[in-house]
Amino acid sequence: MADKSKLWYLENFNLFEGLDQSTMKRLNTITSMQEIKKSQPIYFAQDPSNSIFFLKKGRVKLTRTSPDGKEMIVALINPGEVFGEMSIVDADERTDYAITMDECLICAISKNDFREFIEKNPALNLKLTKLIGFRMRKYSERIEGLIFKDAQQRVISFILNLAEEQGKTIGDEIFVKPFLTHQDIASLTACSRQTVNAILTSLREDNLIDFDRRKLIIKNKSELLKLSE
Numbered sequence: 001m002a003d004k005s006k007l008w009y010l011e012n013f014n015l016f017e018g019l020d021q022s023t024m025k026r027l028n029t030i031t032s033m034q035e036i037k038k039s040q041p042i043y044f045a046q047d048p049s050n051s052i053f054f055l056k057k058g059r060v061k062l063t064r065t066s067p068d069g070k071e072m073i074v075a076l077i078n079p080g081e082v083f084g085e086m087s088i089v090d091a092d093e094r095t096d097y098a099i100t101m102d103e104c105l106i107c108a109i110s111k112n113d114f115r116e117f118i119e120k121n122p123a124l125n126l127k128l129t130k131l132i133g134f135r136m137r138k139y140s141e142r143i144e145g146l147i148f149k150d151a152q153q154r155v156i157s158f159i160l161n162l163a164e165e166q167g168k169t170i171g172d173e174i175f176v177k178p179f180l181t182h183q184d185i186a187s188l189t190a191c192s193r194q195t196v197n198a199i200l201t202s203l204r205e206d207n208l209i210d211f212d213r214r215k216l217i218i219k220n221k222s223e224l225l226k227l228s229e
Contacts, residue, residue: 006028006031006033006107007024007025007028010024010027010028010031010054010107011024012056012080013054013080013082014080015054015082015124015127015128015131016124018123019121019124023121026117027109027117030109030110030113030114030117031054031107031108031109032107032108032109033056033105033106033107033108034105034106034107034108035103035104035105035106036058036100036103036104036105036106037100037103038058038100038101038102038103038104039099039100039101040099040100041097041098041099041100042060042098042099042100042106043084043094043097043098044094044097045064045065045093045094045095045096045097046093046094047093047094048092048093048094049084049086049087049092049093049094049111050087050110050111051084051087051108051109051110051111052082052083052084052085052087052088052108052109052111052114053082053083053084053098053106053107053108054081054082054106054107054108054109055077055078055079055080055081055082055083055104055105055106055107056079056080056104056105056106056107057079057102057103057104057105058079058100058101058102058103058104058105059076059077059078059079059100059101059102059104059178060076060077060083060098060099060100060101060104060106061073061075061076061077061098061099061101061184062074062075062076062077062083062096062097062098063096063097063099063187064095064096064097065097071187072187072188072190073184073187073188074096074139075135075138075139076101076180076188077098078165078166082128082131083098084098085128085131085132085135086132087111088111088114088115088118088128088132089132101184102178145157146189146190149228151189151191151195151199152199152227153227153228153229154189154190154191155185155189155191155195155196155199155200156199156203156224156227156228157228158185158188158189159176159209159216159218159224160218160221160224160225160228162176162180162216163176163216163218163221167218172219173217173218173219174217174218174221175215175216175217175218176215176216176217176218177214177215177216178214178215179211179212179213179214179215179216181213182196182197182200185200203224207219207220208220208223208224208227209224
């Protein structure tokens with residue numbers, strides 16, 4: 001991949017917004033770009049935590065596995081987002097797995113190079129600190145939801161969050177593309193796949209949503225909000 005293309009991708013990450021051209025060129029020299037096929041691992045739990053990643057294209061899921069082998073999705077990473085950033089603070093090894101959900105384009109930088117880079121750019125350091133704080137708050141909200149909400153509330157809260165983060169409003173409806181498999185939603189909401197299927201089917205029958213493998217349509221957000229509480 002041409003350096004010019006890599007630089008263009010880096011310039012379009014919100015994290016690097018406002019950095020001058022010479023700083024961006026320096027960043028360009030210490031990063032690498034890689035295309036990774038669908039359903040491929042980027043790193044495994046207990047791997048050395050040596051790199052930070054920036055996702056340009058596709059989706060990545062961060063998962064953990066219980067002692068009995070059950071997968072739980074910790075987070076979904078979308079284009080323009082950073083992952084593996086905890087290696088900057090204190091992690092010597094990964095605690096989760098990163099797996100591509102689509103064909104992905106990923107930029108990587110070693111944590112040592114990135115530490116040196118952010119030390120010279122205090123504004124970037126502040127942005128990264130805010131990002132880590134935001135991620136931790138999202139994780140905390142998810143844990144609260146798993147504890148205090150029933151299965152239907154968890155699934156509805158999840159699709160509302162998905163619509164807020166990735167949805168496009170067209171008329172009175174919100175479109176989310178692409179949608180997730182029922183198994184992925186189950187892994188994100190601590191439900192069985194059969195429970196997720198039953199809840200989504202019921203919501204569709206009530207004309208609150210519509211969905212297929214490619215998209216989700218929110219038809220009545222206000223009613224969904226009531227059901228999620």
